Structures are given as structure tokens and as C-alpha cells.
Amino acid sequence: MSETSTNMAIHTISVYVANKPGVLARIAQIFARRGFNIDSLVVSPSSDGRYSRMTIASQGSAEGLEQIILQVSKLVDVMHCMDHSTGDAIVREMALAKLRVTFEQRTEVLQICEHFGCKTVDLTPTAMTVMVTGPSEKLDACLAMLRQFELVELVRTGKVVMARGDEVT
Amino acid sequence: MSEKTMTGAEALVRCLENEGVEYIFGLSGGAALPIFDAIVESKIKLILVRHEQGATHMADGYARATGKPGVVLVTSGPGATNTITGILTAHMDSVPMIVLTGQTISPMLGKDAFQEADVFGLTMPVVKHSYLIKSTESIPRVLREAMHITSSGRPGPVLIDVPKDFSAGEFAGDLYPEMDLPGFSPDSVEPDQTIVRQIAEALSKSRKPVILAGHGALISGAEDVLRQLAEKMQAPVTNTLLGKGAFPESHPLSLGMLGMHGTAYANKALVDCDLVMSVGSRFDDRIIGKAPLFCRDAVRIHIDIDPSEFGRMIQCDHYCQGDAKIVLERLLEHVGELNTKKWLTTLDGYKRRYPLTYKKRGGLKMQQILDTLNTMTGGDAIMVTDVGQHQMWAAQFCRTEKPNTWLSSGGAGTMGYGLPAGIGAAFGKPKSPVWVIAGDGGFQMTMCELATAAINKIPVKVIVMNNRYLGMVRQWQTMFYDDRKSGVDLEGNPDFAKLTEAFPGGKGFTLKRAGDIRKVLEKAMAYNDGPCVINAIVEKTDNVFPMIPAGAPLEEMLISEPKSNQKLEKPTGST
Structure with missing residues (x-):
């Protein structure tokens, strides 16, 4: 593949796999061998417990990723593997942000939270932990606002993705 | 259903029999003891090798010559890691193969037990699929799935790691279970x-x-x-x-x-x-x-x-x-x-x-030996090569007329492949003459398998193209590195003919002059009581042409030796 045509967009890939040991290692290996970093990864059992759903966000060239998807699809324990970056899909993510907040700052933080539809999940005289959910871009915007205060720690779940309408992911 | 109690290992061997397996190429060891014990009563023939890499190449040669999967059985730890080169070779060239590895008992997994290696993890990038057995009862299902996966669609090696407590454990399950492969749809064969x-x-x-x-x-x-x-x-x-x-x-x-x-x-x-x-x-x-x-x-x-x-x-x-x-x-x-x-x-x-050609003047030429061999066999033999200059000349001068009569390590370029693969092919096709063309470098990597050939009276015919160099690397150093030779000198080789005679039933020949080629090849053809090796003392510094430097377009092919004053750029491609 020519280096010039690389387009380093972030891709959201969903993989439907048999719920067996070693599957994640095999998939991760294919990404690693091609030099692709996995930005986020969500794995959980699907509605049918024999299978798991993985949602992988990764950055890299579209051509390279196409090859990765073909190779992942080939694995014995993989049912299917799809890139949802271009199609119309529901993408959601959740983040927990812990802030050190003084009494004077609290109202302003709550205003920001209200604007972004965040939930306060923990509140003490000196700290508060807020939960924000939504598309990743919304999380980025909300967190940019919250960073004005002292951000003690941040945990993001990574994206999950689902096809819209009656299409299957 | 079982009529009397059997062990997991006995169930495993029974299933291999049911799958039509004729040979297992292997080397024993502690963690695989129950499986080796189960083979005693089996009609499957165990071929004891001298090194586990040899077992994988034999299984590979057997598979390429017959189209049926080759089966390997080794022990845990180093026994298992020694198979990795052979698994890579099979993986790169889409060869069906089942590799059974013994493993420490399951409670000891991950505790650095004696002869424990995470072979499931180690081999992951070079297998089509792999299993770590989790229960005695699952053994027949796993074996059935493995046999199905290894040969269907694009073939490739499948590894099964068998902890000793499961192979030794009492088996009370079904010998003909259903496969459980929901995600495996063998590559579709019918085109659009x-x-x-x-x-x-x-x-x-x-x-x-x-x-x-x-x-x-x-x-x-x-x-x-x-x-x-x-x-x-x-x-x-x-x-x-x-x-x-x-x-x-x-x-x-x-x-x-x-x-x-x-x-x-x-x-x-x-x-x-x-x-x-x-x-x-x-x-x-x-x-x-x-x-x-x-x-x-x-x-x-x-x-x-x-x-x-x-x-x-x-x-x-x-x-x-x-x-x-x-x-x-x-x-x-x-x-x-x-x-x-x-x-x-x-x-x-x-x-x-631009015919394929070589100069008959000067020392003994590999090309002339191969050309003569080609005329004498008329394509009616299985040709197995090692990797290097001799491989390329064999590919050029030994015309292949029929399927599954040319065995060579392509993708992996595994030196040491030739002799064991030739032995495996001879087991699979006992009626067909098998010729192994090897270099002196590659031959020495797996020549211990002469013992396997000798003991089993395998009449494999080996030509060692002995130029006292790792010739292909030497060719690159000559052409692209100002003839600065580094790590390629094999002067001091043993006398391969004498060495072969040290094995019971082994026969050695020495070939030094072009005039003797036909005579020596005829003698080798007539010898069928065991392996024979022709130590061919060939010219030291001949180069393979045509050649396209790695990474160059086809247009830049060198049809013959460039003029000595012509300076060549170092190739941009890999090897």
C-alpha cells in the first residue's frame, strides 16, 4: 500500500465472536502485527450468551484496516466483523470524571453538567464525580469544559456501536 | 459409546483412527506419555523422529504429497516449541497439519511448571486455529473440528495442546460428537x-x-x-x-x-x-x-x-x-x-x-546435475527441495509435470525442510521415487533425520549440492555487498557420503566430475534399501540467473551475470 494515500481516521469496528478463550488475543494480534493501535475496546456477552460483542476503535489507514477486517473475519471463532465508521450507526460512550470542587465552584460545575445532561453520581464537600454519556464528540466537549476545574481522574468506557433501524450490527 | 473405560488419550487415538490417519510423526516426552501409551494398541504407525522440527516437516511432506493432513505428536515445553518452524512453514504454504502437543497438568498451567510452555500463545500467529483442551470429554469434538478446519477452504495447521490430566483422565463421553463451530464457514467455493x-x-x-x-x-x-x-x-x-x-x-x-x-x-x-x-x-x-x-x-x-x-x-x-x-x-x-x-x-x-542455460565448462555444476536428473526421471518422481540456490535451479531445470510431485518451502523459505519433508512424502507415496535436493547448509540443519529414514528403510535419494557456502547469501554478498563475504563459509563440512554410511542401511556416493553424473544418479536410483546421499562437490561460486533484485520491477531482470565492472545497487526489497 502506498504511504501517501493513508487517511488516519478513527474507525469503529464491531466484531461478533464465539464466547471462547483466546478470541480476543487472536484479534488483538492481527491489529498489532499491522502496527495498528487499539484506542478503545469494549467486550461483553451478546443477547445470546454463546457469543460476545466487541467494539474496537482504532486509528489508521482505510486500506490497512480493510485488510485487518478481512483477516479478523477469517478467524474460526469470528462470526462477522464490520467497520461502522462510514455507515449510519448509533455510537455511544460513557465517562466518569472525578473533580476536586470547592463550595464556590460547585454551582458552575452543576450548570455545565445540566447543559450536557450529566448525572452527579457522587458528591462530597470537596469532590464530585459526574457521569456523562453520549456520542464521543459530546463527551469530548463536556470534558473540555470540566477540565477548567481540577480533574482528579477520568475513566471512559470506549465506544459501543449499533446499526440503526432493523439492520443488524 | 465406550464399551469399556478408556482414557482421554485412548479416545484421541481412536478418533485419529476414525479420521483415517495412517502415520503420526513424533517424539515422546513426559507430558505426552498417556498419548504415546495409547498408540501402542493402535493401528496407526508412529514414526519416531530425531528432532521435533523434523516431525513437522515430515507431516508437511506427507500432506503435500498425498493431500491428506499430516499429524504430529510431541511433548510439552521444548518439544512443542521445536515444532514452531514447521508450523510456520505449513502456515505460509497452506498445508493441512494437526500438531498435538502434550502439556503440563491443568492445575499447573501458568505456574512455570517443568517443561511448561504457553504453546497455545506462542503459536497463535502461525496457526489456522488452535485449541487448549479443557476437559477429557471435549477431546473427540476438538479433534473432529481440527480435522475439519485444517483441510477445508484454504488449508493450514491446527494445534491441539493437551494437558496431561485430560489425556490420562477417564473418558466417558461420545466418540462421535457434533462439531461446535458457529463462526466457521469454510471459505465459500462457488463463485459469483x-x-x-x-x-x-x-x-x-x-x-x-x-x-x-x-x-x-x-x-x-x-x-x-x-x-x-x-x-x-x-x-x-x-x-x-x-x-x-x-x-x-x-x-x-x-x-x-x-x-x-x-x-x-x-x-x-x-x-x-x-x-x-x-x-x-x-x-x-x-x-x-x-x-x-x-x-x-x-x-x-x-x-x-x-x-x-x-x-x-x-x-x-x-x-x-x-x-x-x-x-x-x-x-x-x-x-x-x-x-x-x-x-x-x-x-x-x-x-x-532467453533459454535457461548454463556453461558446461569449469567445475561440476548444480544445473547440470539437475538437468540430467530431470531427463532421467522424466518428471516421474517426487522432487523435494531445501532452500537456497539449489532450490531455484531445481525449480528451473526439474520440470514438474504432475500435481503434488514438487515439494518446496516457499513462503517461509525454511532451510532444513528438504530431508524430513522427503521422508514424509515417501511414507505417503511409497511407490513413487523421492528425490531430495539440498544444499550443504540446509542439509546439516536436519540431517539427524537420516536415522529416521534408515531405521524405516525409506529409500529417499538425497543430492547434497555441496559448494561449501551458504550459496544464496554468498551470491547476494558478491553482487550487492562488494563480495564481502560474511557468515557464509562452510569449509570444513563433513564427508556426507561417509556420514550416511554410518547409519544402518544408509548409502553414500561422492560426485566430483560432470562425466560421472549419470553413473552416480543411476546407482542412487538402483539403491532402495534405505536412504542414500550423493555428496556432490559442486563449483563454489556460481550464481543463479535470471534474477530480479528484491523490490525491483520485473523490467529490471538480470538475465545473466552482470559485467564485473557493473556496480549494482543494494536491493530495496527484503531478502
Whole structure:
């Protein structure tokens, strides 16, 4: 593949796999061998417990990723593997942000939270932990606002993705 | 259902018998004791090797010669890690193989137990699939799945790691269980009809087509339909190293092997063609040279059972997923004779102008030995090679006429492959003469398997092309590194003929003069009581041509030795 045509967009890939040991290692290996970093990864059992759903966000060239998807699809324990970056899909993510907040700052933080539809999940005289959910871009915007205060720690779940309408992911 | 109690290992061996396994190539050890014990009562023949790598190459040679999966059984830890080179070799060349490895007892897994190695993890990138057995009862199901996976679609090695407590444990399950492979849909074999028609149309417009036959054509058994199609269309056929045998190389439409050390006329045909149709080749870097320039003005067609090969090396105009044989059968219905008279005349001109040749003056030439051997066998033998200069010359001068009679490590380029693979082929095809062409470097990597051949009275015939160099590397150093030789000198080799005689039933010959070639080969042909080795003291510094420097386009092929004052750039491609 020519280096010039690389387009380093972030891709959201969903993989439907048999719920067996070693599957994640095999998939991760294919990404690693091609030099692709996995930005986020969500794995959980699907509605049918024999299978798991993985949602992988990764950055890299579209051509390279196409090859990765073909190779992942080939694995014995993989049912299917799809890139949802271009199609119309529901993408959601959740983040927990812990802030050190003084009494004077609290109202302003709550205003920001209200604007972004965040939930306060923990509140003490000196700290508060807020939960924000939504598309990743919304999380980025909300967190940019919250960073004005002292951000003690941040945990993001990574994206999950689902096809819209009656299409299957 | 079991009539009397049996162990997991006995169930495993019973299942192997039911799958029609004739031979297990292996080496025993502690963690595999229950399985070796179970073989005692079995009709499967255990071939005891001298090193586990040899077992994998034997299974590989057996599989390539017969089309049936080869089976390997080794112990845990180093026994298992010694198989990795052989597994890689099989993986790269799509060879069906089952590798059974003993493992420490399950409660000790991950505790650095004696002879424990995470072989499931270690082999993950080089297997088609792998299993770590989790219960005695699961053994028959896993084995059945493994046998199915290894040979279906694009074949490849499957590893089964068997903890000793499960092989020793009492088995009370079903010997004929259902497979549980929901995610495994073997690559679809039936091609899309629309694509077939598009390819047929592209072919019908072509005046300068080339069919490129790869290993996939052999795996699918497409040789007859490929020949019909080529003859019907009057299209020339070139083959990859592993595609040798897919199309008879003595056929007037054959261009022989293409690529780095392919024939000049095959490479010239690819430079000039207006259409290239790959049948089961993966456009490996050895054959395309510089990827963006490969057949850039031609219509490119890729037929492969494995869709993950599409677009991997080069972009094509048509991709057709399917079994090579079935795709060609469909194509045959849609194409007629093409107008290729002029093209075939041009190619015949290339064949006359740039024949494969060598100088008979000077010392003993590998090419002359191979040329003579080719005439004497007439393609009626299984040729197994090691890796290096002799391999390329063998590919050039030993014409392959029939499928599964050319065995060579292509993708992995595994030195040491030849002798054990030849032994495995001889087990699989006892009626066929088996010749192993090896270099002195590769031969010494696995020559301990002469013992395996001797004890089993395997009449494998080995020619050691002894130039006292790692010749191919030496050739590159001479051509691209100002002849600064480094790490290639093998002076001080043992006398391979004498060495062979040290094994019971082993026979050694020495070949020094060109005038003796025929005589020595005849003697070797007549010797069938065990392995024989011809120690051929060949010229030290001959170079293989034609040659396309790695990473260069096909246009930059060197047809013969460049002039001594001609300075060559270091190749940009890998090896």
C-alpha cells in the first residue's frame, strides 16, 4: 500500500465472536502485527450468551484496516466483523470524571453538567464525580469544559456501536 | 459409546483412527506419555523422529504429497516449541497439519511448571486455529473440528495442546460428537456468476493474456480444467514456485516459473501482457517485484478461495472468491479461443532467445546435475527441495509435470525442510521415487533425520549440492555487498557420503566430475534399501540467473551475470 494515500481516521469496528478463550488475543494480534493501535475496546456477552460483542476503535489507514477486517473475519471463532465508521450507526460512550470542587465552584460545575445532561453520581464537600454519556464528540466537549476545574481522574468506557433501524450490527 | 473405560488419550487415538490417519510423526516426552501409551494398541504407525522440527516437516511432506493432513505428536515445553518452524512453514504454504502437543497438568498451567510452555500463545500467529483442551470429554469434538478446519477452504495447521490430566483422565463421553463451530464457514467455493461473466468478457477482449497458476490451483485439484481452459483459449500459463505441477511444464503453452529467479520468458511475458489471471496465487513479493508496477497496464484478475488475499499485495480489476477448480469450470463455459497467435509467436521468440542455460565448462555444476536428473526421471518422481540456490535451479531445470510431485518451502523459505519433508512424502507415496535436493547448509540443519529414514528403510535419494557456502547469501554478498563475504563459509563440512554410511542401511556416493553424473544418479536410483546421499562437490561460486533484485520491477531482470565492472545497487526489497 502506498504511504501517501493513508487517511488516519478513527474507525469503529464491531466484531461478533464465539464466547471462547483466546478470541480476543487472536484479534488483538492481527491489529498489532499491522502496527495498528487499539484506542478503545469494549467486550461483553451478546443477547445470546454463546457469543460476545466487541467494539474496537482504532486509528489508521482505510486500506490497512480493510485488510485487518478481512483477516479478523477469517478467524474460526469470528462470526462477522464490520467497520461502522462510514455507515449510519448509533455510537455511544460513557465517562466518569472525578473533580476536586470547592463550595464556590460547585454551582458552575452543576450548570455545565445540566447543559450536557450529566448525572452527579457522587458528591462530597470537596469532590464530585459526574457521569456523562453520549456520542464521543459530546463527551469530548463536556470534558473540555470540566477540565477548567481540577480533574482528579477520568475513566471512559470506549465506544459501543449499533446499526440503526432493523439492520443488524 | 465406550464399551469399556478408556482414557482421554485412548479416545484421541481412536478418533485419529476414525479420521483415517495412517502415520503420526513424533517424539515422546513426559507430558505426552498417556498419548504415546495409547498408540501402542493402535493401528496407526508412529514414526519416531530425531528432532521435533523434523516431525513437522515430515507431516508437511506427507500432506503435500498425498493431500491428506499430516499429524504430529510431541511433548510439552521444548518439544512443542521445536515444532514452531514447521508450523510456520505449513502456515505460509497452506498445508493441512494437526500438531498435538502434550502439556503440563491443568492445575499447573501458568505456574512455570517443568517443561511448561504457553504453546497455545506462542503459536497463535502461525496457526489456522488452535485449541487448549479443557476437559477429557471435549477431546473427540476438538479433534473432529481440527480435522475439519485444517483441510477445508484454504488449508493450514491446527494445534491441539493437551494437558496431561485430560489425556490420562477417564473418558466417558461420545466418540462421535457434533462439531461446535458457529463462526466457521469454510471459505465459500462457488463463485459469483456475475463476476465469472465479467472475467470471461475481460478474457475474450485480451490478445496477450497470461494465466498465473499458484498453489491454490493444486490444492483444489484444478490441473485438468486449467489445462482445458489454457488449451481452449490458447493462453500461456506461468506458475509460481509452489504452483509447479498445476500445469505441465513441458507443455508448449507453459512458460515455467516466474518471479525473482523465474524464466526470462515468463517474466517478459508479464511485462508485455495485457491481462494476467492469477489462479490460487497470492501475488507474493517473490513474483511481483515492485508491487505498484506489477502488470500496471494489464487487466488484473485474482481468483482465490481466501478473500483476505484480495488487495493485499496489488489492486486488481476483478476479484473472484471461490475454489480454483470450480471457478475455472464455470469460466470454461463462457470463454472460447482467443486471438493469441501473435502473442504466442512473440513468447516463442523469447523462449528461443532467453533459454535457461548454463556453461558446461569449469567445475561440476548444480544445473547440470539437475538437468540430467530431470531427463532421467522424466518428471516421474517426487522432487523435494531445501532452500537456497539449489532450490531455484531445481525449480528451473526439474520440470514438474504432475500435481503434488514438487515439494518446496516457499513462503517461509525454511532451510532444513528438504530431508524430513522427503521422508514424509515417501511414507505417503511409497511407490513413487523421492528425490531430495539440498544444499550443504540446509542439509546439516536436519540431517539427524537420516536415522529416521534408515531405521524405516525409506529409500529417499538425497543430492547434497555441496559448494561449501551458504550459496544464496554468498551470491547476494558478491553482487550487492562488494563480495564481502560474511557468515557464509562452510569449509570444513563433513564427508556426507561417509556420514550416511554410518547409519544402518544408509548409502553414500561422492560426485566430483560432470562425466560421472549419470553413473552416480543411476546407482542412487538402483539403491532402495534405505536412504542414500550423493555428496556432490559442486563449483563454489556460481550464481543463479535470471534474477530480479528484491523490490525491483520485473523490467529490471538480470538475465545473466552482470559485467564485473557493473556496480549494482543494494536491493530495496527484503531478502
